[in-house]
Amino acid sequence: MENPIAEAKNLLTQFEQVADTFAKKNGIEHLAGPQGRVLFFLAKQKDTEIFVKDIENYLHISKSVASNLVKRMARNGFVKTIPSRTDKRYKQIVLTELGCQKIKPLQVFHDEMQSVLLKDIDVEDLKTVLRVTEQLRANLRAYRKSID
16 A cells, blocks of 8 residues: 555545435435534433533534534534523533434434445454554544644
């Protein structure tokens, strides 16, 4: 492999193209990326107050990116902000009825993606990919710390 970074970028582009196809098929065009991940996160944490900082940490994004993501999702009708039950100064993020309705098609989307993309991949090979992915993340964290 001449350039593993270029190969990874090419593969990610192909993943995104397949994801777009599956998303259109399932009627969730805007939810194949971070918005869909946030919807799943909120659905799994439905008994916990979730704030922008929790989305920052979950997606490993900056506060401004997370805030803009939540605003976009609110404009799309998937979430709304309401006062925190414990501290009225904070706004928690909750699913709307539309957001809740999108969870099932999102699950179908994710199941189809995994079925197609992970087909015939040995469990040990998949563990290796996950281990290498985590090492790449660690390398990125170390690099970011070194430039701060």
